[in-house]
Amino acid sequence: MAGPDFDAELKALDSTLRSIETVLDLDRLRKEIAELSEQAAAPNLWDDQANAQRITSRLSGRQADLDRVTSLRSRLDDLGVLVELAEAENDAATLAEAERELTDVRRSIEALEVRTLLSGDYDAREALVTIRAGAGGVDAADFADMLMRMYLRWAERHKYSSEVYDTSYAEEAGIKSATFAVKAPYAYGTLSVEQGTHRLVRISPFDNQGRRQTSFAGVEVVPVVEQSDDVDIPEDELRIDVYRSSGPGGQGVNTTDSAVRITHLPTGVVVACQNERSQLQNRATAMGILKAKLLVLRQAEEQAKIDDLRGNVTSSWGDQMRSYVLHPYQMVKDLRTEQETGNPQAVFDGEIDDFIEAGIRWRRTHASQ
Missing domain, CATH: 3.30.160.20 (Double Stranded RNA Binding Domain)
Incomplete structure (x- = not known):
């Protein structure tokens, strides 16, 4: 990559990161972390376990936000120095290293930018996800199980805690429904774009004649409601x-x-x-x-x-949001954003960040129209 291209990329990323820093308000964030740290250090913190968990979880999330943006700022600054040195010495190997780092930093800044788009009333909450098999018989039950595994693997990849609350197993294979929590800051805002009907097209492993089968599963995402232990009554x-x-x-x-x-x-x-x-x-x-x-x-x-946020997920053709095709070709495509990939197996293994980020941007664009 030529020097001018590096310059333009670095300036664009610096501008984006400055916007993110402004939105996050780093001074306010540091002040909130200090206050939460003081509360977390109280000797009687765990006398009230629910409040203690709320404080420690919030502190962990806020500290992670601060560490993430300050780390990216440091990496971007270091990258600028690396490019200057490489160009001054005409060092092709170092320039190649800088190009790889530029790609990685760009990807990280874009992901952080998506986080700043989560500003809804409930977006910062943890998430409750319910998956239900729709039309398609045993294939739909199996598909629902595949989706549940996909989201749990996604949470695992991000080191988010999850807990399965209820699973209703189908008779032959898969699940009729399941509900689980993803316990991480902004889990609801992030996963809420996954709500809707998902469609799978494949050769059915449950059909003796090896026919192609289309099946559906519904994904419902709601925010965990935060409760106050105290009710003030005038x-x-x-x-x-x-x-x-x-x-x-x-x-x-x-x-x-x-x-x-x-x-x-x-x-x-x-x-x-x-x-x-x-x-x-x-x-x-x-x-x-x-x-x-x-x-x-x-x-x-x-x-x-x-319930108003929940909407109506009917698990059929009417409100499809994503299609997973395993036969006659391999593709996963989001029908709203046009985001797609030719690697369904990676998606089912939890690599869905590109789809989620595209969905968040799509939602923000359409909300402002």
Whole structure:
């Protein structure tokens, strides 16, 4: 590669990386890492395991983001120096090394740029993926199993933690459905572009006559809902009534106004407690029950939002997003982005980053239209 080409490439990559650094706001990122590190160092951190996991996971993700962009900046700067030295000495071997590094750095910066496009309300969340066999009988069940393995291998390649929550096996082969989590920052934003109907064309290994079979599987991706352990309830939203306890309870329980009934006015939720002798104890217990009930309501509201995001995956011809062809030729093609490859085996082994990145860019382009 000639010097001017190197110059143009390096300037373009430097501009892209500067844009990424601006979007990520490195000063803010470093400040957030410092705050999270301080929280993670608290001696009582693991007294609340859910909160501890949230803090440590967020810290790990933010630190990885910072390390990734600072490493790329260092590599890009070093590459510029390497090119200068190679061109000054007319060193063909070093220029070839610089060209290889340029290709690798370009690929890494493009991948990081895609991350900056994930700015939706739920994009930073972990992901829950459900795969269901569609039309195509046993071939569809086998295809669903192949897709599940593909995504788990993809997570493994990126060192993302995953956990299979439920698997319903088909009678002859494959799976009817499966649900698993990918526990990594931005897993939802990344994998959400995989949602839709996937189509497989191949010679069926389950057909004695060796006929070609078309089968379908549906992929559904939803964000993991983050819960708060504390529910703040303003006093003006509560009506608190005290009354005399009734029924069994031992000496004294029925002789004082110790029972407490709390009504949450905005929702109409009513809770009561009368099993403690102290009104204060009953009130504290009733408030705990009320918070639990309101948390359930919040979960239901969040689930309604998730259902809106979920859409309708019917696993048939109508909403195909990707086609996997193993016969009469070898090709995997995304029907939205036109991204394709002639190596289906690599795709089924988890090499789907090119498809995901193209999908994210496609989504951003179409969202702005």
